[in-house]
Amino acid sequence: MYRKDSTGWIKHVDFILLDLICLQVAFVLAYALSGYGAHPYRLILYRNMAVFMEVADLVVLFAMGTLKNVLKREYYKDFVVTAQHGVILGACLVLYLFMLQEGHEYSRLALILNIVIYILLTYLVRELWKHLLRKEMEDGENRSLLLVVSADVVSAVVESMKEHNYARYKIAGIAVIDKEMTGKYINGVKVVANMENAAEYVCKEWIDEVLIVTSGVVPYPKELIEQFTETGVTVHLNLAKVQSVPGKKQLVEKVGDYTVL
Known part of the structure; x- marks a missing residue:
């Protein structure tokens, strides 16, 4: 959805x-x-x-x-x-x-x-x-959220979520879709999956919702989105294409326009 x-x-x-x-x-x-x-x-x-x-x-x-x-x-x-x-x-x-x-x-x-x-x-x-x-x-803090992002904006997205998460979700981890970073930590949040196994991770772990954010450089993973929806997890998509990310503030505004609960 x-x-x-x-x-x-x-x-x-x-x-x-x-x-x-x-x-x-x-x-x-x-x-x-x-x-x-x-x-x-x-x-x-x-x-x-x-x-x-x-x-x-x-x-x-x-x-x-x-x-x-x-x-x-x-x-x-x-x-x-x-x-x-x-x-x-x-x-x-x-x-x-x-x-x-x-x-x-x-x-x-x-x-x-x-x-x-x-x-x-x-x-x-x-x-x-x-x-x-x-x-x-x-009261809704027990809902887990998986961040699915491209490598060029991963740091800014994680920091934005930490600052503007509104205490409603627990960030379960990060899936980087265009680079192998599994096992690394971004601002204290672990990268738990990549493009190939992100859907599998959602199936195996207790993930309530997924937030997908990419820049204009990296296209949205349509197949992965379809896989997520088939699992029944709620998918939040940042529809704003970020052509460049010169600063953290721009990305925060873009992500804030969409469902970052």
């Missing part, structure tokens, strides 16, 4: 939904803490604001790239990004009220509290969700 990871905003749809929910919760709490009760939606001005802020939040999310690398960000960096997002969103809400010329009818305290609560709430929820996702990834 060949799979390509979701790209763009769709892969963070869970974070987007949580963000929108936090924004509405902050909206209601801010209204209540301002002393107006718990039903801001009964007033048309506030009801329209509730709709507008959701749309504005989506626009700011995409325009700023707020969720880019969200799973990899540390606590401080994530708080800074969340705070920046909240401030820009607040500016959009102020501009909206100014354009309506109804700002004098909207509680300034409610507006300020809305943004403050939103920043704090969405940050806490986002960190909690990231913790749960990472825990789920760790």
Whole structure:
């Protein structure tokens, strides 16, 4: 089976939904803490604001790239990004009220509290969700992955997997398809097979999935791919042809576009 990871905003749809929910919760709490009760939606001005802020939040999310690398960000960096997002969103809400010329009818305290609560709430929820996702990834660590690579990119692929494996798989070994390197170690991972016996190795050992990565210099091993699929193992194929590998970063980006679970 060949799979390509979701790209763009769709892969963070869970974070987007949580963000929108936090924004509405902050909206209601801010209204209540301002002393107006718990039903801001009964007033048309506030009801329209509730709709507008959701749309504005989506626009700011995409325009700023707020969720880019969200799973990899540390606590401080994530708080800074969340705070920046909240401030820009607040500016959009102020501009909206100014354009309506109804700002004098909207509680300034409610507006300020809305943004403050939103920043704090969405940050806490986002960190909690990231913790749960990472825990789920760790629970899948017993799945074994065989790296099938060409010799010209083997070092970069192994290092990339170690840095971006997301704790979901145990790297069972490496199969180099264009050079005899069996028995050698690449960045601490043993080369366990070559082109001729890679499929046999998958059959004999407990391998759950296979990731195949080559550069443009070495073609993909079609026969080997067919052999892998016949064994029932899941095959992840890096479809991006790397013409050259001038640096580690380029390969990491290429591999990251595809299913490196």
